[in-house]
Amino acid sequence: MECIITIELGTNAVRVFAFDLAGNVVASSKGSYPTFHSQPDYSEQDPEQIFITMLYVLKNLITEKLHPKKYDIRSICFLASMHSLLAIDKHGVPLGNMITWADNRGKKEANDLKNSDFGKMIYNATGTPIHPMSPLVKIAWLKNHDPERFNKAYKFLSMKSYILQQLTGEYVIDYSLASATGLLNIHSIAWESQSLDFAGITSDRLPQLMSVFSSPGKLRKEFQTSLGLSPDTRIMIGSSDGCMATLGAGVWREDKATVTIEDSGAVRIVGKEVLKDDKQRFFNYLITNNCYVSGGPTNNGGVVFEWFAKQFGDFSVPFDTEQIVDGLIRDASNVSAGSNGLLYLPYLLGERAPLWNANARGSYFGINIKHERSHFIRATIEGILYEIYSIGKILQEHREINSLSVNGSFATIPFCTQLMADIFNKPVHTVANFSSAARGAFLLNAIDMGIYPTLEAAADSTPFQETIHPRQQDHQVYARYFKIFEKLSVKLEEEFEEIANLQQGVE
Amino acid sequence: MNQFYLHHGQSSELAGFPHISEIGIRKITSIQLDSLVTTATASIRIYYILDGKFEWNINDRCYVLYPGDLAIILPGQKFGGTKGFMDIGTVCWLSLEVNQTDQHKKMIVGNWSGLSKSERLTISKILQLNNTSVLVRVKDAHTILQTIKDELSQQEVAYATRVNHLIDELLILIVRQSTYQMNLRRDFPQTFTKLEQTLREDLARQWTVEEMAALIGLGTTAFSEKVKNYTGFSPLNYLINIRISEAIKLLRRQEMSITTIALETGFYSSQHFSTTFKKLTGYTPIEFRKKT
Numbered sequence A: 001m002e003c004i005i006t007i008e009l010g011t012n013a014v015r016v017f018a019f020d021l022a023g024n025v026v027a028s029s030k031g032s033y034p035t036f037h038s039q040p041d042y043s044e045q046d047p048e049q050i051f052i053t054m055l056y057v058l059k060n061l062i063t064e065k066l067h068p069k070k071y072d073i074r075s076i077c078f079l080a081s082m083h084s085l086l087a088i089d090k091h092g093v094p095l096g097n098m099i100t101w102a103d104n105r106g107k108k109e110a111n112d113l114k115n116s117d118f119g120k121m122i123y124n125a126t127g128t129p130i131h132p133m134s135p136l137v138k139i140a141w142l143k144n145h146d147p148e149r150f151n152k153a154y155k156f157l158s159m160k161s162y163i164l165q166q167l168t169g170e171y172v173i174d175y176s177l178a179s180a181t182g183l184l185n186i187h188s189i190a191w192e193s194q195s196l197d198f199a200g201i202t203s204d205r206l207p208q209l210m211s212v213f214s215s216p217g218k219l220r221k222e223f224q225t226s227l228g229l230s231p232d233t234r235i236m237i238g239s240s241d242g243c244m245a246t247l248g249a250g251v252w253r254e255d256k257a258t259v260t261i262e263d264s265g266a267v268r269i270v271g272k273e274v275l276k277d278d279k280q281r282f283f284n285y286l287i288t289n290n291c292y293v294s295g296g297p298t299n300n301g302g303v304v305f306e307w308f309a310k311q312f313g314d315f316s317v318p319f320d321t322e323q324i325v326d327g328l329i330r331d332a333s334n335v336s337a338g339s340n341g342l343l344y345l346p347y348l349l350g351e352r353a354p355l356w357n358a359n360a361r362g363s364y365f366g367i368n369i370k371h372e373r374s375h376f377i378r379a380t381i382e383g384i385l386y387e388i389y390s391i392g393k394i395l396q397e398h399r400e401i402n403s404l405s406v407n408g409s410f411a412t413i414p415f416c417t418q419l420m421a422d423i424f425n426k427p428v429h430t431v432a433n434f435s436s437a438a439r440g441a442f443l444l445n446a447i448d449m450g451i452y453p454t455l456e457a458a459a460d461s462t463p464f465q466e467t468i469h470p471r472q473q474d475h476q477v478y479a480r481y482f483k484i485f486e487k488l489s490v491k492l493e494e495e496f497e498e499i500a501n502l503q504q505g506v507e
Numbered sequence B: 001m002n003q004f005y006l007h008h009g010q011s012s013e014l015a016g017f018p019h020i021s022e023i024g025i026r027k028i029t030s031i032q033l034d035s036l037v038t039t040a041t042a043s044i045r046i047y048y049i050l051d052g053k054f055e056w057n058i059n060d061r062c063y064v065l066y067p068g069d070l071a072i073i074l075p076g077q078k079f080g081g082t083k084g085f086m087d088i089g090t091v092c093w094l095s096l097e098v099n100q101t102d103q104h105k106k107m108i109v110g111n112w113s114g115l116s117k118s119e120r121l122t123i124s125k126i127l128q129l130n131n132t133s134v135l136v137r138v139k140d141a142h143t144i145l146q147t148i149k150d151e152l153s154q155q156e157v158a159y160a161t162r163v164n165h166l167i168d169e170l171l172i173l174i175v176r177q178s179t180y181q182m183n184l185r186r187d188f189p190q191t192f193t194k195l196e197q198t199l200r201e202d203l204a205r206q207w208t209v210e211e212m213a214a215l216i217g218l219g220t221t222a223f224s225e226k227v228k229n230y231t232g233f234s235p236l237n238y239l240i241n242i243r244i245s246e247a248i249k250l251l252r253r254q255e256m257s258i259t260t261i262a263l264e265t266g267f268y269s270s271q272h273f274s275t276t277f278k279k280l281t282g283y284t285p286i287e288f289r290k291k292t
Helices: A047-066 A107-114 A117-126 A135-145 A147-152 A159-168 A193-199 A221-227 A241-248 A302-312 A321-333 A373-395 A414-424 A436-448 A455-460 A472-491 A493-506 B117-130 B139-154 B159-182 B188-201 B209-215 B220-231 B235-253 B258-264 B270-281 B285-291
Strands: A002-009 A013-020 A025-032 A072-080 A086-088 A155-157 A172-174 A208-210 A234-240 A256-261 A265-271 A283-288 A291-298 A343-345 A363-365 A403-407 A428-431 A464-468 B004-007 B020-028 B043-052 B054-058 B061-065 B070-073 B078-081 B089-097
Touching: A002 A047, A002 A159, A002 A436, A013 A047, A013 A436, A025 A047, A025 B220, A047 A159, A047 A221, A047 B235, A047 B270, A072 A159, A072 A241, A072 A436, A086 A147, A086 A159, A107 A117, A107 A135, A117 A193, A135 A147, A135 A193, A155 A159, A159 A172, A159 A234, A172 A234, A221 B270, A234 A241, A234 A436, A241 A256, A241 A265, A241 A283, A241 A291, A241 A436, A241 A455, A256 A373, A265 A373, A291 A373, A302 A321, A302 A373, A321 A373, A321 A414, A343 A373, A343 A472, A363 A472, A373 A414, A373 A472, A403 A414, A414 A428, A414 A464, A414 A472, A436 A455, B004 B139, B020 B043, B020 B139, B043 B139, B054 B070, B070 B159, B089 B139, B089 B159, B117 B159, B117 B209, B139 B159, B159 B209, B188 B209, B188 B220, B188 B235, B209 B220, B209 B235, B220 B235, B235 B258, B235 B270, B235 B285, B258 B270, B258 B285, B270 B285
Parallel strands: A002 A072, A072 A234, A172 A208, A256 A403, A403 A428
Antiparallel strands: A002 A013, A013 A025, A086 A155, A256 A265, A265 A291, A283 A291, A343 A363, A428 A464, B004 B020, B020 B089, B043 B070, B043 B089, B054 B061, B054 B078
16 A cells, blocks of 8 residues: 655644545554743744654654554655744754744844845735744844854754755755745745845855655665665655645635644635735745745734643643543633624734734733623633733635635634634634644645545545534624724733833843 | 740650751740851751741741741752741751762662661652642641651650651652642643643653652652643653654754763763664664755
């Protein structure tokens, strides 16, 4: 039997899946790695630990789960989280840790650029919002604050590029990940000279660009032996986790959107044209020529509810967050829609879309003497989903959306899925697969093997498990409260900044 | 009864307990200058506050203690009143002799204890690693100390065994409480990150699952399950992961010998290092170094 392996280098863990050619998951495994915060705003990971963790998990999956069942591994396809940056010297040795998407050290560089005409041009050319997350800003930060590392850097890589270099010897990056660096012109699909100027580098210090279907080359002999893989196993460069979660959620038509909510979240649509936005609120990432995944990311997804659970949950068994979350959801469902007028702004981690304000902070609003604990629980969930809706709402100014497909651990909690249907007033589909991103990577591979003729056909092959319909009465309630939510999020801008400044003084 | 004091060498009650150097309860009604000057001793000193408010310096940090709080001062740590005297109130205390093990100032309680040797070693390690000087609201400690005092005064049948058991119990209470106090036991990822940091700081040590579990206040079964769920690896495999990742960095720096790297990163020998490394990466450490 033949199978395809997908390797997802995620924010906290590597997840490896094996699919048969019909798209069924035949084996899966994961391994997590830590994030280091050596200073406020810093967020780094150890590239060697990620590499070793990946090898370890892959090897165990192959030797313990695939070889005993006589699976023949046709190819291995990679997907990774966006915006990571790793500088390496001319011997390929990492210069320090990898900087993750959540790193905010380039705040000042990003702000200055964003408010300039030059920044506007770069945004329009690259499709990546100007933000400390983007490798463009990170390289500029290194140039200004760590010239030794900047000058020593032979290449600036993404995490996936480093892993692929270890495995095959080639320095490569796919269109999708490259389009999230702020350095790629998404219209001409070449490194953007204005970005390179801003970062202070030339294009030979970046990896080689490749289509998501390409292969960087064969697996090194040593790994063929240690992993027990044949030289014919194809290494496929693949794409980014965000793009693949969209493909794997079955969204490839212009009237659909996907909502992904894990710790953070995003609302995404797919189209043949980029979304133009004067306020620079959307990303436009590239999958293949003239095929874009556009949308907006939020920092404050499941992580906010988990924060709530840890602070206010009743822990009878140590560390059992899952049980606590179940209990809280039960309590929330006993409160009616709108939490009797208690509103919550979920901006615990600042916010990206649609506010793009790192100083935004959380707030409960409208508390009265009758509100109880359960109202706060429900209001917290509603606040997270209003925020998701606020991204969807501005996307609808550009594109008509008739239905949603949801994935991610928070979005697929049935209570949350129903609330999303009610708040958006649109039918919401759930998909059977537990990892839409991995399924997306499988589909990409299957297209490459000729199993599906096009991306559309591949996306359509994903069966929807269930369709949840909006409840009109609740929608009316949410619509009224959302208006206040939206106003507050803008109105508090000045106070957000004042309180954030005070908080920074305390840290 | 508010005054009670036994001192080894003076009080016959302690003749059979060479490991108890002092035990006492004292009600302080007036301030006496220099009644608590800063000292460092070779014993573990445990103080429990019954009444009053005490301002102490422990291990170069200032603490204010209230009734129900307990202070633990490890061998070699400095301890004294912030102003050099005992504040007004009631306090009880116990001073325990410990053995120093051969390797750098590691302590272990003596054979009088009913705890196994590995349990004793783990308790000492955790106490030193946690380095929590003050535990808040540990009323159970008072009950134990009070019972030790009563046993020593009344000397009923088998009191000697009972006293030693009670001291064991007190140590277990303190070590567990100090771990609970450090980890709120709500946030596993955060707690695990802290543990990982501790492991990385002393990668050469032969960590056991029992020690790692004790550091975050879980039993070994629950701990292994949590780690497996969270990381995908068993605790020991996760540790190997860290060891190899660190070894790769050291290999790339081309400075240390393979044997030194092996020992620094916690492998028994260069042979053990070599096999584990090759199994995982496909390269022997020497081949890997040449490749870079």
